[in-house]
Amino acid sequence: MIPMVNLKAQYEEIRDEIEQGIAETIANCSFILGPNVQNFEKEAAEYLGVKHAVGVASGTDALHLALLAEGIGVGDEVITTPFTFIATAEAICYVGATPVFIDIDPKTFNIDPDAIEQAITPKTKAIMPVHLFGQPADLTRIQQLCEKHGLKLIEDCAQSFGARVNGRQTGSFGSSAGFSFFPSKNLGAFGDGGLVVTQSDEIAEKLKMYHNHGSKVRYYHDVIGYNSRLDDMQAVILRVKLKRIEQYNAGRRRAAHLYSKLMADLPLTTPFEDGLGEHVYHQYTLLCDRRDDVLKALQDQQIGCAVYYPVPLHKQNVFKDAYAHVKLPVTEQVAATCLSLPICPSLEDKTIEQIVGVIRRTLVG
Structure with a gap:
């Protein structure tokens, strides 16, 4: 796992x-x-x-x-x-x-x-x-x-x-x-x-x-x-x-950049760095129209993955009545297609390659 x-x-x-x-x-x-x-x-x-x-x-x-x-x-x-x-x-x-x-920026x-x-x-x-x-x-x-x-x-x-x-x-x-x-x-x-x-x-x-x-x-x-x-x-x-936070964040960035490099040719959108600040990749979150297929494939291989966040706040039960008039199309589209992959400082290159391999087989065979 x-x-x-x-x-x-x-x-x-x-x-x-x-x-x-x-x-x-x-x-x-x-x-x-x-x-x-x-x-x-x-x-x-x-x-x-x-x-x-x-x-x-x-x-x-x-x-x-x-x-x-x-x-x-x-x-x-x-x-x-x-x-x-x-x-x-x-x-x-x-x-x-x-x-x-x-609404949110569609890239960041x-x-x-x-x-x-x-x-x-x-x-x-x-x-x-x-x-x-x-x-x-x-x-x-x-x-x-x-x-x-x-x-x-x-x-x-x-x-x-x-x-x-x-x-x-x-x-x-x-x-x-x-x-x-x-x-x-x-x-x-x-x-x-x-x-x-x-x-x-x-x-x-x-x-x-x-x-x-x-x-x-x-x-x-x-x-x-x-x-x-x-x-x-x-x-x-x-x-x-x-004392180790710089090392930890550098490890997350290394893993994230390898993910993005290995998936550059796949029909999905890897995380965008806008260059305005330094991303520390608490999550590595991509967009994919076939999100649910990829999610199931990863879960079948016991690979951790998650959807952050499946329901935007204005659509949550606790808020939906008060915000029924609010339409936020970018947020709603991102929530429908986002998927987060394993990310941590110790994530090895071979493990990233294994995860990307499952995604590749799911999307392009």
């Missing part, structure tokens, strides 16, 4: 360092907001080029708390993409705001900057682009629109840890940004975890309260907060992996 992400292989490479760190944490009994969390926040902030980083319990919480700290709330609108994991929209709904879904699958301005209304307070599959959205144009209309830029970086635009990390462009450390991410924990980053002292202060029961000083509570803290065990793992 070929998994989508070979976490076992990655673990074997760093087992000793992780187990030593976890053993020290257990011996010190420093489980909640311990030294590894504090050190990870500092190291992540330095790597990402931001002033503040606050560890939280998940990527969803990261977006939720970022929106809260930015003052987004009931009656506000946040422009975002419908082609993403539902957490993006959930976070907007959690604060009482309304997601405004607009990221939010289409050309569609943003016409979606802005007096209720619009923020734009939340998603750097989908590890390719940065067009931050230059989105920043310009935010400045022009006085809007917050809140980046969803759940899939883009380590991706850069003109040498700057995604997450460092917005007034705040949320990252996910779900195990399969480029920088993944051994469970849930997340991070909110910002350049603002004021926003950081709010985040530190919101993620810890609304408290600055123990047992003194200034706002209604949440129990959303990154624990020390996960921070141990993330610190070990953070």
